[in-house]
Amino acid sequence: LAKTTQPISMDSYEGQEVNITCSHNNIATNDYITWYQQFPSQGPRFIIQGYKTKVTNEVASLFIPADRKSSTLSLPRVSLSDTAVYYCLSGLGGKLIFGQGTELSVKP
Amino acid sequence: GAGVSQSPSNKVTEKGKDVELRCDPISGHTALYWYRQRLGQGLEFLIYFQGNSAPDKSGLPSDRFSAERTGESVSTLTIQRTQQEDSAVYLCASSLNFGQGSEKLFFGSGTQLSVL
Numbered sequence: 052l053a054k055t056t057q058p059i060s061m062d063s064y065e066g067q068e069v070n071i072t073c074s075h076n077n078i079a080t081n082d083y084i085t086w087y088q089q090f091p092s093q094g095p096r097f098i099i100q101g102y103k104t105k106v107t108n109e110v111a112s113l114f115i116p117a118d119r120k121s122s123t124l125s126l127p128r129v130s131l132s133d134t135a136v137y138y139c140l141s142g143l144g145g146k147l148i149f150g151q152g153t154e155l156s157v158k159p
Numbered sequence: 160g161a162g163v164s165q166s167p168s169n170k171v172t173e174k175g176k177d178v179e180l181r182c183d184p185i186s187g188h189t190a191l192y193w194y195r196q197r198l199g200q201g202l203e204f205l206i207y208f209q210g211n212s213a214p215d216k217s218g219l220p221s222d223r224f225s226a227e228r229t230g231e232s233v234s235t236l237t238i239q240r241t242q243q244e245d246s247a248v249y250l251c252a253s254s255l256n257f258g259q260g261s262e263k264l265f266f267g268s269g270t271q272l273s274v275l
Contacts, residue, residue, distance in 0.1 A: 083262075085262075085263065085264075087264070092268070092269075093266075093269075094163075094250050094252070094266025094267055094268055094269055095202070095250075095264070095266050096266070097263045097265070100261060138201070146204055146215055146217065146218065147192065147207075147262070147264070148204055149201050150201060151200070152201050
């Protein structure tokens, strides 16, 4: 089963770029990497997904090196409202295992 | 509906009672997942359903837990003889595709279960 490892917490300040790296050493050939964001008292929300190289959307960028054993979520110019827990997830449908997540705290 | 709907949003029960939690997935989504999240913890996989295939129940923590799904619609998670350690938020998610590696899960807001 795909397993992911991320830092437990990170601190940042408004306006900074934040990079959160996730390790997924045993990722399978067909696995995608997906990141979710969770605010208190809410369910996780999809942010971005990729298979290799770089993906960018209106919210974030996702960098995946050639060996695909890790990925980095990049949040440009964070604001206070980006304070949340961020989860990376890899694996095919079914028993999708979430890691412990990274608690990002953005300070003014 | 527009999103995944879960009910009730909050449930307080006494130890030893049975509870039933409901999830209405997004229409057309073939896969449905249940997760448990204890306070300050990550998401713990419980079970998933995909179409008419047998569900993967490997994440259910004990035989007190069971879940059903009618076709590709509503699912119920039942916890019998609740214990205090069952207190958690129970999250349901659905996805349009399955087994292709590119699933995007859409979560409900969860049911906060408190066992006194």
